[in-house]
Amino acid sequence: MVAGVAQALGLLAAVLRADGISEIAVEEPGSLGTRQHLRHGGLVTPPVPVDGDGIRVDALRSPAVLVTPAHQFPTGVVLGGERRRELMRWDGLIVEDDYDAEHRYDRPPVPALRAMLPERVVYAGSISKLLAPALRIGWMLVPARYQRDLVDAKRYADLGNAVLPQLVLGYLMASGELERHLRFLRRRHRQRRDAMIAALSRHLPDARVHGAAAGLHLMITFDARLSDVDLAVAVLAEGVKVQPLSWHRQLPGEPGLVLGYGARSPGEIEEGVRIIAEVRRSAP
Numbered sequence: 001m002v003a004g005v006a007q008a009l010g011l012l013a014a015v016l017r018a019d020g021i022s023e024i025a026v027e028e029p030g031s032l033g034t035r036q037h038l039r040h041g042g043l044v045t046p047p048v049p050v051d052g053d054g055i056r057v058d059a060l061r062s063p064a065v066l067v068t069p070a071h072q073f074p075t076g077v078v079l080g081g082e083r084r085r086e087l088m089r090w091d092g093l094i095v096e097d098d099y100d101a102e103h104r105y106d107r108p109p110v111p112a113l114r115a116m117l118p119e120r121v122v123y124a125g126s127i128s129k130l131l132a133p134a135l136r137i138g139w140m141l142v143p144a145r146y147q148r149d150l151v152d153a154k155r156y157a158d159l160g161n162a163v164l165p166q167l168v169l170g171y172l173m174a175s176g177e178l179e180r181h182l183r184f185l186r187r188r189h190r191q192r193r194d195a196m197i198a199a200l201s202r203h204l205p206d207a208r209v210h211g212a213a214a215g216l217h218l219m220i221t222f223d224a225r226l227s228d229v230d231l232a233v234a235v236l237a238e239g240v241k242v243q244p245l246s247w248h249r250q251l252p253g254e255p256g257l258v259l260g261y262g263a264r265s266p267g268e269i270e271e272g273v274r275i276i277a278e279v280r281r282s283a284p
């Protein structure tokens, strides 16, 4: 048990460095947050492009890779069947961030890579997208050769996660409450996602929408030349918090925004998208 995927990556970085691994490829675009944790842990993070089938396995040159196969962050792409098989044939260490695997709206969740390759995959997940990130409860399943070093790293980091929140989580799982909560969330998130898609087509018809089949956010991209960082800053000044897509890139690419819908009502989402469109129209 670890304090979220963030801590999993920090502990893993230290263990990999001690094992002579100094770099881990990451998806491009890919999560700024996870990249920061790996870098803070001393690993280099070369970018590997993501296309419509997920990460381009043929472009992998590093001894390890961090992937979000169930729902790529931030594009929302699911790792395609053939790409998945290609990744499983690849001979490096795969780090699987299953960050929001439960939140699929179109079909049952995709099975984890870890289930097929327990000795080649480090699996990390958390309840951040299911209950609350502030609880800081996550887990790792690791190949036997790293288990002892990771347990040591966790021990020296903090002597272990607080037990009370884990007991509460255990109770929620055993009583069926967690499953009920997930069913409730799926319904609510789907309504919120639909509200966001409708608001985008009303107010920002030129924005391309990506990743609607799963998750708690949509990614939008623009053909136009604009600074998505400036747009996000201007939108924040009007009380709406979004992330610029360029935060999640290491290489140049289309501008865009990452828009979370999990924590807002349909009315708030409509208003937020309207404000983004208004700010964009009035941008110099």
Ligand SMILES: Cc1ncc(COP(=O)(O)O)c(C=O)c1O
Residues within 6 Å of the ligand: 003, 004, 005, 006, 007, 031, 032, 033, 034, 068, 073, 097, 099, 125, 126, 127, 128, 133, 138
């Ligand atoms: C794709 C992705 N995975 C995992 C995390 C970390 O989540 P947590 O540490 O709350 O489990 C983040 C947040 O930065 C993220 O963007």
